[in-house]
Amino acid sequence: MPSESRVSAPGGPVPGPHAALRAGVAWEVLRRAVARRAEAAGRPVLDVLDTGGGSGSFAVPLAGLGHRVTVVDPSPDALFALGRRAAEEGVSWDSAEGGRVRGVQGDTQDLLSVAGRDAFDVVLCHGVLEYVEEPAAALASVVGALRGSGGTVSLLVAGVGGAVLSRALAGRFSEARRALADPAGRWGEADPVPHRFTVEGLTSLVSEAGLVPGEAHGIRVFADLVPGSLVDTEPAALAALTRLEAEAARQPAFRAIAGQLHMLAELPGEL
16 A cells, blocks of 8 residues: 555544545544454553555554554565654654564465464454455464454455446446456456455455454445546545545445455454
């Protein structure tokens, strides 16, 4: 996820202006889920793992709320940007140990060896499952990182409907039809995304991993379709579009055409 500036809002720091369109709904859902997890655990400070967390779009705001966040990412450049973002936002940083945010180089294949097994209250897996060869195996590693006493997983994945709609609006109707019919939601051999998901497919994947799936939300329902110049030049447009995204996120008709799907999942018997 690209680096963004951030703004403050009631309830804690959030990703900045353009991220408010693309991830604002996911952030609000996640923030509330983390608060519930802390209450259930009886601890104000949680251990959070952000796999594929990049430059810290979610990790740094969570650390700003007082939690200990470990970011695992294969890119040294992303981890460098994470450290810089943490410093800019006044969040304690330590690449080894002891900081509110720490960065570790790795991916889902070695997740448990670099981050630890049964070590985290919350695991973020955003923008990961669509790119790995075996999403089920990657999700199994994510589940293995959760504490057996209870845990929450936040999943953010590419949506099939958004890809179909974007190809159709670009006039690439054959590619839109292919994405609609393809089990992986791909529009062609040149498609850079190996997997896309429907709500039903994501729910099935989560259940097979031994988690209890929660409600799915549509992310980027309208944001990718609205010209950036409109949002940049109209002072009230960003706030209005963000509200529209939030109100449409739960509605099945709009969720089905979202660019991304966000889902929380819990270990059985939790929350």
